[in-house]
Amino acid sequence: MGEMLRGRVAVVTGAGRGIGRGVALTLAEQGAKVVVNDYGVSVDGREPTSQPAQEVVDEIVKAGGEAVANGHSVAEWQGGGKIIQQAVDSFGRIDILVTCAGILRDRMIFNMNEEEFDSVLAVHLKGTFNCARHAVPVMREQKHGRIITFSSGSGLFGNPGQANYGSAKAAISGLTKVLARDMGKYGVTANSICPVAATRMTMTPEVIKAREIRKQQGIVREESALRQLENLHPEDVAPMAAFLASDYAANVNGQFFLCAGTSISLVALPRPEKTIYKEGRWTLDELDEIVPQTLAEGLANPAPPRK
Amino acid sequence: MGNRLKNKVAVVTGAGRGIGRGIALLMAEEGAAVVVNDLGVSVDGRGGDTSAADETVAEIAARGGRALVNHDDVSSFAAAAHIVETAVKEFGRLDILVNNAGILRDRMIFNMSEEEWDAVIRVHLKGAFNCSRHASVQMREQKAGRIISMSSTSGLYGNVGQANYGAAKDGIAGLTRVISRDLGKYGITVNAIAPAAATRMTATVSDEARQKRSQAGVAGMGAEARSLLPRPQREAEDVAPFAVYLASDAAAGINGQTFVVMGGIISLLNYPAPVRTITKASRWTPEEIAALFPSTLGMELFNPAPARES
Numbered sequence: 001m002g003e004m005l006r007g008r009v010a011v012v013t014g015a016g017r018g019i020g021r022g023v024a025l026t027l028a029e030q031g032a033k034v035v036v037n038d039y040g041v042s043v044d045g046r047e048p049t050s051q052p053a054q055e056v057v058d059e060i061v062k063a064g065g066e067a068v069a070n071g072h073s074v075a076e077w078q079g080g081g082k083i084i085q086q087a088v089d090s091f092g093r094i095d096i097l098v099t100c101a102g103i104l105r106d107r108m109i110f111n112m113n114e115e116e117f118d119s120v121l122a123v124h125l126k127g128t129f130n131c132a133r134h135a136v137p138v139m140r141e142q143k144h145g146r147i148i149t150f151s152s153g154s155g156l157f158g159n160p161g162q163a164n165y166g167s168a169k170a171a172i173s174g175l176t177k178v179l180a181r182d183m184g185k186y187g188v189t190a191n192s193i194c195p196v197a198a199t200r201m202t203m204t205p206e207v208i209k210a211r212e213i214r215k216q217q218g219i220v221r222e223e224s225a226l227r228q229l230e231n232l233h234p235e236d237v238a239p240m241a242a243f244l245a246s247d248y249a250a251n252v253n254g255q256f257f258l259c260a261g262t263s264i265s266l267v268a269l270p271r272p273e274k275t276i277y278k279e280g281r282w283t284l285d286e287l288d289e290i291v292p293q294t295l296a297e298g299l300a301n302p303a304p305p306r307k
Numbered sequence: 308m309g310n311r312l313k314n315k316v317a318v319v320t321g322a323g324r325g326i327g328r329g330i331a332l333l334m335a336e337e338g339a340a341v342v343v344n345d346l347g348v349s350v351d352g353r354g355g356d357t358s359a360a361d362e363t364v365a366e367i368a369a370r371g372g373r374a375l376v377n378h379d380d381v382s383s384f385a386a387a388a389h390i391v392e393t394a395v396k397e398f399g400r401l402d403i404l405v406n407n408a409g410i411l412r413d414r415m416i417f418n419m420s421e422e423e424w425d426a427v428i429r430v431h432l433k434g435a436f437n438c439s440r441h442a443s444v445q446m447r448e449q450k451a452g453r454i455i456s457m458s459s460t461s462g463l464y465g466n467v468g469q470a471n472y473g474a475a476k477d478g479i480a481g482l483t484r485v486i487s488r489d490l491g492k493y494g495i496t497v498n499a500i501a502p503a504a505a506t507r508m509t510a511t512v513s514d515e516a517r518q519k520r521s522q523a524g525v526a527g528m529g530a531e532a533r534s535l536l537p538r539p540q541r542e543a544e545d546v547a548p549f550a551v552y553l554a555s556d557a558a559a560g561i562n563g564q565t566f567v568v569m570g571g572i573i574s575l576l577n578y579p580a581p582v583r584t585i586t587k588a589s590r591w592t593p594e595e596i597a598a599l600f601p602s603t604l605g606m607e608l609f610n611p612a613p614a615r616e617s
Contacts, residue, residue, distance in 0.1 A: 004593055030593060077421045109489045110443040114384040117436055121428075125474065129424055136417045143614075156579045158484025158563060163440075167432060170481020175474040177465025177611075182416040184612025235590065242593035243600065252600075253610045254465065258581055262590055265581035266604045270463055272567060272574035280571055281545050284309060284337070287552040295575045301562045303491025305450075 001064065004246040006031035009091040011083055013037045013074050013131060014101030016052025019150070019195055019234045023098050024056055026238035027245060028065035033091045036060070037070040037083050037101070045103040045119050048073075066091075074101045075122040080130025088138060096245040097135045098148045099128045099172075106161040117164045124168035128175060132190075136183055145188035146245045149176045151256065153194050156267070158302070169194075173256065177269075180254030189253040191244050194267065195237045196260035232261040240264050308371065311555045313338035316398040318390055320344045320381050320438060321408030323359030326457065326502055329544035330405055331363055333551050335372030340398040343367070344377045344390055344408070352410035352426050373398075381408045382429040387437030391445060400449060403554045404442040406435040406456035406479070413468040424471045431475035435482055439497075443490055452495035453554045456483055458565060460501050463576070465611065476501075480565055484578075487563030496562040498553050501576075502546045503569035541570040549573055 010027045014020040016038030028034045038053035050071040060067040068090050072079035087094040102124045105116040128149055139145025154162050155169030172192065179190035237259045243249055244257075256267040276294050278286070312334055322331040323345030335341045345360035360376045367374040377393050379386035394401040409431045412423040435456050446452025461469050462476025480499050487497040546568050552558055553566075567574040585603050587595075 002593060004597070026593065109440055109486045110447050112440060114437075117433075117440075121432075125428070125478070126424075129470070129474070130421075133416060133419060133421075133424075140417055154485070155481040156484075158481070158488050160485065160488040163436065163482055163485045163489065166485035167436065167478045167482040170484070171428075171432060171474040171478030173481075174462040174465070174477025175470055177462075177477075178467070178470040178473040179416055181465050181467045181612050182470065184610060185615045187614040233590075239591040239593045239596055243596040246593065246597060248597040248600070251610050251613065252605060252608060253612065255608060256579070257604070262588065263584055263586040264591070264596070264604065265584040266608075267579050268582045270565065270576040270579055273577040275572060275574040277573075278571040281542075282548045282571060282573070284311060284333075284548055284551060287548055288555075288557055291552060292557070295566070295573065296558070296561050299561055299564065299575075301491055301496075301560055303488045303562065305494040305559075306492045 002030040004030040004242060004248070005096070008032040008095040008245070009035075009087050009093050010096035010098065010245065011035040011037060011087050011094060011131065011135070012098045012100060013083065013127065014099075015056055016040055018100075019237045020098070020100030021056050022235035022238040023100060023241045024067070025060060026242045027096065027098075028060040028067055029063065030242050030246070032096060032245070033066040034060060035070050035083065035087045035090065036067050037072065037074070039071060039073045039101070041103070043103060044105055045123060074099070074127030074131055077130050080127070081134045083131060084134040084138065093142060094135050094138050095142070095144060096146045096148070097131055098241055098245070099131055100150050101127050102150070104165055106165070108161050109163045112163055120164035121168050124165070125171045125175070128172050132175070132179060136179075136188065139188045140183065140186045143187040145183065145186075146249070147176075147179055147183070147188065147190040148241050148244050149190065149192045151176070151192045151194045153196060153258070156194060160303070177254055184253050187250075189244075189249065191249075191252060191255045191257065193237060193240060193244075194256060194258045195234075196232055196258070236261050309337045311337040311551065311557075312403070315339045315402040315554070316342075316394050316400050317403035317405065317554065318342040318344060318394050318401060318438070318442070319405040319407060320390070320434065322363055323347060325543040326546045327405070327407035328359075328363050329547040330407065330550045331374070332367060333547040334403065334554065335367040335374055336370065337551055337555075339403065339554075340373040341367060342377050342390065342394045342397070343374050344379060344381070346378060346380050346408070348410070350410060351412055352430060381406075381434030381438055384437050387434070388441045390438060391441040395445060401442055401445045402449070402451060403453045404438055404455070405550060405554075406438055406454070408434055409457065411472055413472070415468050416470045419470055427471035428475050428478075431472070432478040432482070435479050439482070439486060443486065443495070446495045447490065447493045450494045452490070452493075453558075454486070454490075454495065454497040455550055455553050456497075456499045458483070458499040458501045460503060460567060463501055463565075483565065484563055491562050496553070496558065498561060498563070499565040500546060500550060500553075501565060501567045503541060503567070545570050
């Protein structure tokens with residue numbers, strides 16, 4: 001057992017399986033008391049059961065740690081409130097909030113229905129807001145807190161078929177930046193992890209099938225990337241989350257970390273790469289002439305038109 | 308009158324005032340037939356006064372352009388479908404969608420109500436999704452289209468008191484990156500503009516808040532560049548020329564990008580990228596990361612709001 005989080009109280013959402021489970025176990029191992037939240041649904045958000053959260057609690061208790069299960073939905077404003085309240089009621093405070101809960105409903109934008117967009121946004125984005133919003137008044141009072149959100153490479157770089165998920169994850173990164181600025185002076189930090197891992201959510205039958213097709217077509221680069229994905233265990237993300245939750249990371253605020261297996265990277269926010277400037281407003285004639293040789297020069301189209 | 312957008316049909320949301328109005332006027336001047344959409348609400352999304360969009364349409368008509376008014380609410384999936392239907396029914400097609408409609412409800416996160424969060428996300432992010440979703444079906448059939456969405460430096464870098472707006476605007480940047488990949492192969496481009504301009508909406512940010520942000524050093528990249536320009540020089544109309552450029556045939560190869568536009572400054576933003584990496588053959592322990600972090604990933608990290616000494 002480590003000592004980095006002795007006396008701390010944590011809430012981990014979506015902690016019944018995958019990355020959230022790994023984070024809950026590691027925080028407990030470092031001495032934190034943990035509210036293990038999981039609505040217990042299938043990857044697409046249906047059929048709730050409290051079983052997964054309870055199993056993780058049993059595992060923590062068996063290892064000598066302290067934890068309680070919580071089955072509320074983060075997507076509900078009141079659910080977020082009840083999750084945080086359980087931490088305060090059970091353990092007296094809330095020091096650490098880790099928001100892992102999420103679902104997937106991939107579809108190309110032109111076929112995506114409203115429900116597919118709304119449900120993904122509700123769990124990821126509203127869920128992160130609901131929990132953070134209820135945690136921050138307590139953290140502000142305590143003058144101590146750690147919020148660790150989960151963004152994604154899909155939001156930062158853009159994956160086809162994920163208009164809902166990519167929007168939600170990018171929006172979480174926007175929320176995290178504001179949380180860092182709103183809460184920093186009260187001793188509360190907010191940082192985000194963009195994980196790459198093979199989980200129930202990412203290793204879907206579609207992903208596995210796509211990999212088979214690529215293999216048959218001999219697209220080696222993709223194949224090796226996916227073979228790599230299989231070796232990225234969800235538990236690999238947990239140590240970085242535990243570090244960010246600790247006193248060692250007191251001055252780490254508003255940052256983004258990519259965790260892919262045992263590689264951890266600091267991610268830089270978008271920066272101006274090329275700039276054109278003039279006094280006053282550009283005319284269209286000027287833009288026609290100058291943009292192709294400056295801003296647009298060498299730009300790659302991520303999905304060029306089919307001939 | 309130019310002819311860069313001759314025979315094109317555009318929808319501009321939130322085009323009653325500010326940046327949207329400027330874009331609608333210039334697109335019409337370049338020959339596009341424009342659906343001027345504006346729900347006609349106050350900056351915080353309440354109340355109703357639909358006259359602004361009517362005035363934009365009248366202005367376009369007075370200059371010899373083609374436009375019609377639409378008062379549908381972008382935050383409704385069904386109403387957004389009606390906006391696209393209006394363009395197709397009245398003008399025969401839809402080439403250009405500009406997602407510009409937005410509202411503000413600033414509040415520190417610990418005081419923000421659920422309603423303040425929902426309202427801002429609904430108009431900006433859900434609104435951009437709704438319109439893009441319906442437009443993409445039409446554009447895919449045409450094998451041509453341009454979607455231009457307004458993001459913000461608030462989303463890219465984070466402003467105090469804007470959890471809702473910052474999330475919505477970064478969400479729009481994410482939406483842009485994904486759907487550029489969904490739609491590029493059909494001859495459609497999708498890009499975002501992060502504008503900085505003095506509009507009715509930004510006027511609601513108090514000078515006190517601006518001062519606090521700059522004192523706290525939370526100015527960020529946007530504000531750095533912004534400081535190059537005195538405020539009155541950043542007019543809402545300054546955003547329009549680049550939006551028209553992105554909508555034109557000249558920009559056919561520009562897809563999935565975000566540009567900051569403020570006054571006469573136009574910047575291409577790069578994608579977020581790993582800048583420093585630590586790696587190890589087996590799983591890290593939290594203790595190992597704590598020991599290594601300060602001299603590796605944590606070197607010279609900027610804390611946007613350091614804890615106050617108590």
